Amino acid sequence: MTDFRKKFINIANKRASIIPTSLLKRACSQSTILPFYHAISDQDLPHIKNLYKPKKTKDFIKDLDFLLKHFNPIDYQEFKVLSETNKNNKKPSFLLSFDDGLSEFHDVIAPILLQKGIPAICFLNSNFIDNKDLFYRYKASLLINELQKDSKLDLKAKTLFSNTKSTTDNILSIDYQNKDLLDKLAQLINYDFKGFLLKEKPYLTSKQIKVLITKGFSFGGHSIDHPEYQYLEIQEQLKQTKESIESICTNFCLDYKIFSFPFTDYKVSKEFFNQLKQNNIAETTFGSAGQKKDSIANNFQRIPFEMTNLSAKQILNSELLYFLLKMPLGKNVIRRR
Secondary structure, three states: HHHHHHHHHHHHHHHHHHOOOOHHHHHHHHEEEEEOOOOOOOOOOOOOOOOOOEEHHHHHHHHHHHHHHHEEEEOOHHHHHHHOOOOOOOEEOOOOOOOEOHHHHHHHHHHHHHOOOOOOOEEEEEOHHHHHHOHHHHHHHHHHHHHHHHHHHHHHHOOOOOOOOOHHHHHHOOOOHHHHHHHHHHHHHOOOHHHHHHHHHHHHHHHHHHHHHHOOOOEEEEEOOOOHHHHHOOHHHHHHHHHHHHHHHHOOOOOOHHHHHHHHHOOOOHHHHHHHHHHOOOOEEEOOOOOOOOOOEEEEOOOOOOOOOOHHHHHHHHHHHHHHHHHHHHHOEOOOO
């Protein structure tokens, strides 16, 4: 989410929520919205705790009830037909999705969605299925937890960094290219990521995924190990996408190829999408830039619904209002170079 858009939503959400959602929908002429989340939990999740705050179950249910009041839930196949034929449903629709393939999708989210009759897509990082490895940002959160417990460990960790920033800030600033630093830090303070994976099992297992497929949920790729695409060369972008999708389609016998970008699809080039199409790597892809159109016909932008303390109505109405305000400026379409 861009800083400006995030600031706008934080500032405008109270006023935007006063406007009837039905009025904003009509004004924007948007027939389908694509809300997405990561985890839903009533417990502190140590691997997420220092990154963002997942919605609680009761707030998630309120979000769903709001969406059901204004939109018709559709699954991926219905969405694909609508997008290919450019037909609009009589009632605007929503396609719900979840990123990172976390175990909460099986334990918390799926039972609620099944009860309410809402389909969804879950996007998976192929290296993390069956808890084989851990997203580097989740490693950062776990390490921060450990250092906050023991000032001696924090002093020890400071030796890895050559600036005056806090250890927490330094850890959170570690990016994909330097993620090995997190493993060095874990070794330095004697923290065991594999032990966490074995004990807590933060990701979906293959068995759980197969059961969820039989219940009507769709699955797609989310890269191999969750890099930020704007910092990768195009060949690495293609490798991350292709191997992720192929692994998931092969292992779970899927006859469709879908993908959501980890972090964002910001600055991903037209050539990348041309290569996806020419090599039949993905039929549909999803970004996370909010209520926007895309110059790539089969790349669709989703709306993050995980802004702290904001309801679905506050987030969606702010997104639609933002969309309306940009209309005269022609800023509602992402142009690829």
